[in-house]
């Protein structure tokens with residue numbers, strides 16, 4: 335018979351063994367993450383810096399103290415392009431805002447306001463306006479693009495003939511329809527030689543116009559470009575942080591729109607703070623899981639472009655994606671909600687793209703799939719939410735402790751749950 339002492343010893347040694355195994359498992363996982371992170375951090379290194387990159391590098395000390403040397407174009411006269419162009423003009427940069435509609439350009443130049451997208455906010459009187467695309471982008475150092483994701487490729491193709499060394503920065507937080515291309519993919523395809531970056535963060539345009547302190551992230555492999563963007567936009571009200579994880583930063587900006595829709599919908603059901611916290615953190619788990627599969631560094635999702643933007647858009651009615659979700663939660667159809675909004679809500683397309691991609695690649699994205707089922711398969715929101723709550727046992731942070739169920743088993747469970755979920759018209763839901 336084993337004495338209590340012996341049994342204790344056995345337990346301790348068994349525990350030690352389990353601890354050791356689990357710590358080895360964790361170390362193995364961490365090593366995998368860091369390996370991926372390092373690989374994604376390495377990215378493409380440019381052997382030949384563009385003329386602008388070299389010039390900016392040479393003048394960097396000067397640009398920091400004198401950003402007026404920078405010549406900038408912002409393409410897209412919606413709320414974000416206008417707000418960012420205004421910041422640069424206010425910093426003294428030579429700034430042109432390109433807007434496709436000639437009449438809008440005239441009205442903006444006359445009133446120094448963007449009546450449609452930012453009514454009531456006076457723009458800096460040094461900001462120039464143009465509807466001439468060629469003139470707007472020629473002889474510039476950096477071209478910032480702030481058109482919706484669905485118009486990004488067309489805009490790049492239109493400026494391609496006038497690119498001769500300018501750098502490009504995407505401000506767009508979307509994905510291309512049907513191709514799952516991110517904006518950086520499109521830049522690499524259409525303008526393979528160009529020096530580029532992406533900017534993303536918790537940046538609700540109206541708050542920026544109100545001078546509420548905000549911060550963002552510029553991600554680029556080019557250090558001079560990162561510094562130039564920081565110099566152009568930085569102010570006491572707006573801090574620009576740097577990253578070289580392009581994929582992570584742009585995925586953060588695009589994916590959070592999905593969860594802003596989910597949160598807007600949850601708010602329509604008057605959920606409590608616990609529920610909101612659960613949605614937010616499980617959303618972050620989905621984002622980083624998806625990000626890792628796409629080559630991003632999971633730690634990027636802990637930054638401004640990840641959890642920062644997720645928090646801002648999931649908490650504010652200023653977010654158009656949140657408002658779409660809220661209208662859906664109040665019983666409106668997706669088409670009616672989009673029409674009523676009358677502005678860009680990238681999440682509507684992103685849900686479809688990510689649902690499809692995750693399904694094909696077998697990435698476990700329960701919130702995205704649930705939202706897709708409600709919006710596009712007419713499943714009842716409450717039934718879908720209940721099935722989400724009933725889904726199997728998972729670990730909290732999978733990069734700390736791996737899930738003890740395979741994704742495949744859970745996906746199968748979700749599929750059964752999904753097919754059992756009643757449609758909106760079923761008796762059970764009435």
Ligand SMILES: NC(=O)C1=CN([C@@H]2O[C@H](COP(=O)(O)OP(=O)(O)OC[C@H]3O[C@@H](n4cnc5c(N)ncnc54)[C@H](O)[C@@H]3O)[C@@H](O)[C@H]2O)C=CC1
Pocket residue numbers: 410411412413414415434451480481482483485488489505506507508537538539540676677678680
């Ligand atoms: N508004 C915001 O607070 C923020 C928006 N963003 C992102 O910026 C991008 C642009 O969004 P917003 O400015 O908010 O949109 P918006 O809905 O305010 O305006 C969109 C603008 O794009 C223009 N546009 C549409 N199709 C075009 C085309 N084919 N060619 C040229 N111009 C075209 C429209 O005329 C309009 O001026 C989106 O990807 C959004 O996610 C990013 C951060 C903050």
Ligand SMILES: O=C(CO)COP(=O)(O)O
Pocket residue numbers: 507535536537538539591594643646647652653654655656678679680
């Ligand atoms: O990305 C944004 C703030 O960071 C803006 O969000 P919406 O596009 O939902 O308005």
